Amino acid sequence: MTVTKQITFPQNFIWGAATAAYQIEGAWDEDGAGESIWDRFSHTEGKVHEEHCGDTACDHYHRWQDDLDLMQSLNLRAYRFSIAWPRVLPDGRGAVNLAGLDYYDRLVDGLLARGIRPFVTLYHWDLPQALEDTGGWPARSTAEAFVEYADVVSRRLGDRVTDWITHNEPWCTAFLGHMFGVHAPGHRDAAKTAATVHHTLLSHGWAVPVLRRNSPGARVGIVLNPVDVTPATQSQADLQAAVLQDGLMNRLFLDPLYGRNYPADVVAYVEQQGATFKSVQPGDLEAVAAPTDFLGINMYSRAVVSAADAPDGKPMVTDKDVERTEMGWEVYPPALYNLLCRLYFDYKPASLIIAENGASYSDGPDETGRVVDTRRLRYIRDHLAQARRAMDAGVPLKGYFVWSLMDNFEWSFGYSQRFGIVWVDYDTQQRIPKDSAFWYRDVITNNGFDLI
Numbered sequence: 001m002t003v004t005k006q007i008t009f010p011q012n013f014i015w016g017a018a019t020a021a022y023q024i025e026g027a028w029d030e031d032g033a034g035e036s037i038w039d040r041f042s043h044t045e046g047k048v049h050e051e052h053c054g055d056t057a058c059d060h061y062h063r064w065q066d067d068l069d070l071m072q073s074l075n076l077r078a079y080r081f082s083i084a085w086p087r088v089l090p091d092g093r094g095a096v097n098l099a100g101l102d103y104y105d106r107l108v109d110g111l112l113a114r115g116i117r118p119f120v121t122l123y124h125w126d127l128p129q130a131l132e133d134t135g136g137w138p139a140r141s142t143a144e145a146f147v148e149y150a151d152v153v154s155r156r157l158g159d160r161v162t163d164w165i166t167h168n169e170p171w172c173t174a175f176l177g178h179m180f181g182v183h184a185p186g187h188r189d190a191a192k193t194a195a196t197v198h199h200t201l202l203s204h205g206w207a208v209p210v211l212r213r214n215s216p217g218a219r220v221g222i223v224l225n226p227v228d229v230t231p232a233t234q235s236q237a238d239l240q241a242a243v244l245q246d247g248l249m250n251r252l253f254l255d256p257l258y259g260r261n262y263p264a265d266v267v268a269y270v271e272q273q274g275a276t277f278k279s280v281q282p283g284d285l286e287a288v289a290a291p292t293d294f295l296g297i298n299m300y301s302r303a304v305v306s307a308a309d310a311p312d313g314k315p316m317v318t319d320k321d322v323e324r325t326e327m328g329w330e331v332y333p334p335a336l337y338n339l340l341c342r343l344y345f346d347y348k349p350a351s352l353i354i355a356e357n358g359a360s361y362s363d364g365p366d367e368t369g370r371v372v373d374t375r376r377l378r379y380i381r382d383h384l385a386q387a388r389r390a391m392d393a394g395v396p397l398k399g400y401f402v403w404s405l406m407d408n409f410e411w412s413f414g415y416s417q418r419f420g421i422v423w424v425d426y427d428t429q430q431r432i433p434k435d436s437a438f439w440y441r442d443v444i445t446n447n448g449f450d451l452i
């Protein structure tokens with residue numbers, strides 16, 4: 001006998017999909033857009049898989065109306081996208097490029113006309129190259145520039161956008177971009193990494209009141225990529241490695257955001273690496289801890305940490321015999337439950353959203369044109385079930401955004417990894433909703449699903 005369990009969500013649960021500007025827009029140099037650090041990085045030989053770049057990507061910059069129609073047909077209630085800072089301020093600061101602002105203005109209106117609620121991310125990694133040239137995130141002036149940018153965008157869109165996200169995954173900005181060199185701008189420097197942690201958080205905190213002023217009644221938050229960390233064994237060494245990993249990936253960001261200062265053990269570790277948190281000035285920590293309306297989390301996997309492979313700030317899956325996506329990331333849905341409970345009961349954010357969750361599988365169209373991506377469907381389903389479990393435990397989870405609406409430029413992996421619930425043929429730019437997209441549409445319609 002098959003036992004079916006019904007998983008249902010509250011009436012006002014926010015069902016969405018997420019993207020980011022550089023990953024889908026293309027048109028990198030059109031209508032007055034400035035160069036971003038991702039343009040520079042991907043145009044530099046040897047940085048991205050097979051020299052792929054976002055010059056054209058999904059050509060969403062030109063196809064946005066069709067893409068919005070597609071979202072509507074999938075019944076999406078919300079859409080999380082990011083704004084390309086260099087489209088709006090080509091030099092990072094100063095002169096505003098109205099054509100860039102107009103583009104996002106039309107996009108927001110197009111969403112609202114289709115009944116889709118916009119969630120705007122201000123920084124999803126495409127810093128204007130001009131600001132990198134004056135020191136980038138390791139420079140305090142970039143945090144000041146971010147606030148000016150947040151001001152310009154929210155003055156224009158603040159009457160219609162009610163949900164604002166300052167940063168996407170500052171851990172990636174800091175560590176992937178400044179420590180491991182695998183993301184733009186490609187530095188490998190502990191001092192720059194520490195300064196970037198502080199300046200991204202500071203720019204977030206400074207921007208919160210600006211967004212509130214320009215967008216009255218709006219909800220403001222930040223999106224992190226916290227990880228459910230488990231020691232590989234109960235040995236003292238593995239336990240210590242897990243504590244440090246949790247410190248580097250989770251507490252380093254969450255503690256200051258929730259008014260607890262930078263964690264002493266992580267600061268000590270960073271100092272051993274020859275870096276410091278000397279970029280912290282009086283008043284900064286109060287600014288960073290500005291109260292927010294939600295904490296967004298991006299969740300894909302977990303980290304099983306052993307002393308042998310830690311600490312380097314990277315999630316390590318040490319168990320060889322586990323199910324993995326094509327990114328090599330372990331599929332472990334209970335980590336979402338663990339993470340949501342830990343974050344809520346430890347930090348008490350006003351509310352939470354899952355701002356990204358999804359899986360890379362390359363299943364493409366079969367001879368009939370259908371994309372049978374059963375593994376992705378199961379991945380999303382099993383994570384949603386864990387999200388619901390966390391809600392039953394008392395976590396105020398308000399929404400879920402699948403990553404991603406469509407296949408796109410997956411940063412250093414180029415187009416080799418497909419996360420979309422919609423297939424993209426990069427030669428023709430044809431979009432084909434995969435089975436997971438139709439399933440997700442029905443989940444939204446029914447506000448739930450059957451778990452068989």
Ligand code: FCB
Nearest residue numbers: 020168169298403410419
């Ligand atoms: C997250 C990013 C997103 C995408 C997914 C797979 O870290 O925010 O842009 O690359 O991973």
